[in-house]
């Protein structure tokens with residue numbers, strides 16, 4: 001990635017550690033490390049590292065922490081914190097990113113104002129530095145913005161990334177800018193997904209997304225109900241009918257001067273600002289979670305910002321259909337037939353299968369804007385959560401080489417995903433007596449039939465669909481991820497714009 005303006009709040013220093021002028025030095029520490037693994041560290045803390053390792057007070061198990069004050073005068077730092085990383089063999093960039101989140105959270109709890117993180121592990125210094133600042137930046141997310149009684153959280157520390165070998169300073173600085181931007185954009189997506197339905201209406205979502213992306217140098221256009229109608233988007237309008245809030249279609253364009261004619265990456269995100277299920281209403285239990293049903297749309301908006309900021313070399317278009325799914329008096333009813341902008345007709349069997357409807361029109365519009373390669377991201381099905389759980393997004397699409405490229409990029413970005421099948425026979429489950437197809441295919445393979453529905457709107461272009469229903473929101477706190485919105489897919493989508501496409 002070519003890199004534009006640098007971010008002032010992050011420094012980089014190439015060892016020695018003694019020179020880092022900070023309150024706290026965080027060090028990933030692996031089970032097979034020796035006290036002497038990091039030059040001067042054990043001496044700086046008066047032998048506390050070797051003592052803790054010998055007594056097994058600290059065993060370097062994953063995310064275990066050990067803090068000690070610096071006693072040696074030639075060190076400028078005041079404290080050292082070891083973050084356990086388990087066996088070193090698994091210390092790739094994904095683990096370093098997570099250790100940096102855990103370390104960052106611990107540092108903030110201790111109210112450290114200046115914090116250094118030693119980018120060590122297996123991988124190139126550039127990759128490690130990027131992953132480290134991504135993780136530290138992710139630790140800055142605060143999800144309690146509506147609390148009036150808690151004290152405000154301490155401002156995020158000034159971060160310093162320490163690299164221990166002599167990689168060219170320039171490439172480290174670029175990596176740090178990249179990681180910083182990707183981390184910040186992930187946090188912006190988390191803020192959007194965390195926002196409740198009563199503040200983040202489709203109009204507000206559109207306005208905030210527009211501000212987020214245009215600050216990154218992206219052109220944004222917001223289409224209102226009338227313009228959506230003129231485009232013939234009967235699926236988006238059909239879902240919006242049940243709500244008093246007007247829908248919006250948010251369109252992003254990254255058109256760098258000198259970009260090649262092809263490819264154009266098309267990013268499409270589900271933007272349901274609240275999903276009640278509509279007339280096929282959801283049970284009350286847990287319905288509040290459906291405020292994050294625009295997490296895919298937020299990922300697209302925030303990835304576009306990163307794409308602009310970091311100066312991706314190719315054209316990218318982003319399309320986010322935004323609406324509520326509500327059971328109003330004019331709402332779409334089971335059995336109703338909607339006509340998509342593409343011309344295909346859909347018999348709505350279940351109004352709670354609304355995401356695929358709005359994405360159908362969104363995919364069509366991305367093609368109309370000239371996209372040659374499509375990636376959509378959506379909190380689409382509970383069935384995907386049943387299949388893959390909470391840590392892996394479902395990947396669907398065609399051809400396999402494009403899906404595999406997206407998977408590889410996602411993996412490097414720290415977004416776990418796994419391919420799911422799309423055999424033609426699944427299409428039979430969407431057969432309708434009266435229209436071209438239905439919007440649901442019954443319980444078997446529910447995430448697959450949802451993807452089969454989307455496929456109808458891809459015009460045969462290379463297309464990957466990411467079902468993030470399980471991964472967009474963390475139900476349980478982990479050392480590397482608090483409860484709440486995760487920002488999944490932002491870094492994947494942004495990184496894709498720097499790839500040479502295999503297809």
Ligand code: BES
Nearest residue numbers: 350352353355379380381382383440469
């Ligand atoms: N937004 C939901 C999917 C979802 C479920 C996301 C759980 C996150 C957690 C989607 O619109 C939906 O309601 N899907 C239905 C489809 C069904 C009616 C065919 C589902 O998964 O139950």
Ligand code: MN
Nearest residue numbers: 275352353354
């Ligand atoms: Mn739904």
Ligand code: ZN
Nearest residue numbers: 272275293355
């Ligand atoms: Zn939904």
